[in-house]
Amino acid sequence: MASNYRRFSDSHYKKLRERMQKETREKNRRALIYLTGFAISWLGISYAAVPLYKVFCQMTGFGGTTQRPTAEKMEKLTPREGAKPIKITFDAGVSSVLEWSFRPQQRDVVVIPGETALAFYTAKNKTEKPITGVATYNVYPPQAGVYFNKIQCFCFDEQRLSAKEEIDMPVLFFIDPEICDDPSLANISNITLSYTFFKTDDVVE
Numbered sequence: 001m002a003s004n005y006r007r008f009s010d011s012h013y014k015k016l017r018e019r020m021q022k023e024t025r026e027k028n029r030r031a032l033i034y035l036t037g038f039a040i041s042w043l044g045i046s047y048a049a050v051p052l053y054k055v056f057c058q059m060t061g062f063g064g065t066t067q068r069p070t071a072e073k074m075e076k077l078t079p080r081e082g083a084k085p086i087k088i089t090f091d092a093g094v095s096s097v098l099e100w101s102f103r104p105q106q107r108d109v110v111v112i113p114g115e116t117a118l119a120f121y122t123a124k125n126k127t128e129k130p131i132t133g134v135a136t137y138n139v140y141p142p143q144a145g146v147y148f149n150k151i152q153c154f155c156f157d158e159q160r161l162s163a164k165e166e167i168d169m170p171v172l173f174f175i176d177p178e179i180c181d182d183p184s185l186a187n188i189s190n191i192t193l194s195y196t197f198f199k200t201d202d203v204v205e
Helices: 002-060 071-076 142-147 177-181
Strands: 086-094 100-104 108-111 116-125 131-140 148-153 159-161 166-175 190-199
Touching: 086 100, 086 116, 086 166, 100 190, 108 116, 116 159, 116 190, 131 142, 142 148, 142 177, 159 166, 166 190
Parallel strands: 086 190
Antiparallel strands: 086 108, 100 116, 116 166, 131 159, 131 190, 148 166
16 A cells, blocks of 8 residues: 555656646746846837837926927017027037037027027047937926027937947037026026937948
8 A cells, every 4th residue: 555655656646747847938038028028118109108208308397408490480580689698508418329520610609599509519430330319408407498499400319320430410409588587587597408329220231
């Protein structure tokens, strides 16, 4: 009887172990599927968050993000009579992984709210291959962002530079005259417009 009991126990244990191993493999497979799906979902959310955040900032001026004027606003645009001049200072930066040089051609310009002004930046690809970059932007102080309107700007689109290519990029803008009616900016005399270029691809030719 004992011998039969041992054989039954060994057989039962073997089957139990095989079943547990099978269940473990199945659990691991499901876990891998869930984790992979989770990672892909978060990756998609991360990529989607960039344009969504950019749209949100452009609509609200959050974080010092500048605005784009409507055609109606442009038709009615006139310099505010008696408004104090505002100095616009230009700043530039480049991501550590983007091998470009990027700088403003002028340190600053002085404008009257309601008048248009033109400034230029220069970018150069320092590598032997084409690279595409995109610029993020904001202004300081942040609350001035809702009054800083860009009519034309290189930051509206991606910029692709060939190997060793150097380009000049314009920024046509104006300060909304309504800034003069904002008590929180009554004493403002300087606004800084800042750009940072980031790499958007890794081209292999």
